[in-house]
Amino acid sequence: xxxFIGEWPLPLFIIAGFFAAMGVSVLFGRALRLWxxxxxxxxxxxxxxxLFGKVVGVLDEPGIHFLWKKFGFKALLVNWLGKQYKVxxxxxxxxxxxxxxxxxxxxxxxxxxxxxxxxxxPVAYTFRNTDPRGSxxxxxxNSTVRCLSNLPLDSMMVSRHKxxxxxxxxxxxxxxxxxxxxGSCYIRKVHFRDMNMIRQIQNKVVNRLRQVTSAIMxxxxxxxxxxxxxxxREAAVDFGKASAIRPHIVGQxxxxxxxxxxxxxxxxxxxxxxxxxxxxxxxxxxxxxELQRLLKE
Numbered sequence: 440x441x442x443f444i445g446e447w448p449l450p451l452f453i454i455a456g457f458f459a460a461m462g463v464s465v466l467f468g469r470a471l472r473l474w475x476x477x478x479x480x481x482x483x484x485x486x487x488x489x490l491f492g493k494v495v496g497v498l499d500e501p502g503i504h505f506l507w508k509k510f511g512f513k514a515l516l517v518n519w520l521g522k523q524y525k526v527x528x529x530x531x532x533x534x535x536x537x538x539x540x541x542x543x544x545x546x547x548x549x550x551x552x553x554x555x556x557x558x559x560x561p562v563a564y565t566f567r568n569t570d571p572r573g574s575x576x577x578x579x580x581n582s583t584v585r586c587l588s589n590l591p592l593d594s595m596m597v598s599r600h601k602x603x604x605x606x607x608x609x610x611x612x613x614x615x616x617x618x619x620x621x622g623s624c625y626i627r628k629v630h631f632r633d634m635n636m637i638r639q640i641q642n643k644v645v646n647r648l649r650q651v652t653s654a655i656m657x658x659x660x661x662x663x664x665x666x667x668x669x670x671x672r673e674a675a676v677d678f679g680k681a682s683a684i685r686p687h688i689v690g691q692x693x694x695x696x697x698x699x700x701x702x703x704x705x706x707x708x709x710x711x712x713x714x715x716x717x718x719x720x721x722x723x724x725x726x727x728x729e730l731q732r733l734l735k736e
Contacts, residue, residue: 479503483528485561490521497561526561533576538583539632542592547632552583555622564618571617582609599626
């Protein structure tokens with residue numbers, strides 16, 4: 440041994456010994472697992488052990504399990520003569536699109552359903568149904584059609600939470616027979632399936648919007664007309680009052696002015712000149728006869 444260490448460098452010898460120990464431990468561990476001494480199970484996973492066509496046991500807890508303690512002498516044979524089935528227990532989701540449902544009024548509707556499922560019985564999931572996922576989807580679809588048919592259209596378009604609870608209560612008990620358990624169930628979409636009906640509804644909505652728009656515009660025009668007529672009426676009343684009061688006021692002012700003859704004459708002269716200027720009346724100036732006679736002399 441000392442000669443071997445002397446021939447090899449010490450670090451290389453340590454590395455070689457480390458890898459040799461690892462190889463021995465791996466081989467030893469594989470041998471122990473092969474003889475059924477222990478088994479490891481991952482998180483959210485189940486392992487089913489079958490021997491001679493019968494289920495020996497199920498391991499669904501994550502960690503290390505000692506098979507001799509759980510299965511007895513069958514642990515020596517289960518890895519050699521038996522089978523192992525690994526089942527994924529994680530939560531899964533699926534969405535069913537446009538399930539055909541008829542409303543109470545006879546309208547062809549489509550329902551989009553989203554639901555969660557997980558495996559609660561690995562043995563039933565593995566051996567009782569060849570396609571448990573497809574069977575659960577068919578069961579959910581049939582329950583949706585059966586529970587939501589002949590509902591009023593307004594209730595179908597609004598009460599989605601209530602319909603979701605109804606479908607879940609109908610499916611959950613039957614799905615457990617195949618090892619599946621239904622989790623959350625929610626109706627995400629309710630729509631019309633007939634394109635002709637969709638076009639008719641669109642045309643009705645457009646016509647209704649046009650009618651409402653026309654009614655709003657007419658009501659606005661009527662309101663403007665009422666306001667305008669009221670304003671014109673009030674203005675006419677005020678102008679009538681002013682026309683009735685004007686002669687009295689003008690008469691009083693003329694009476695006051697007429698008490699002074701000079702002021703009265705000047706006022707009327709000014710008014711006459713303004714009238715002539717405003718109306719553009721032509722003015723003809725006649726020559727003074729006395730001035731003509733003087734010029735002749």
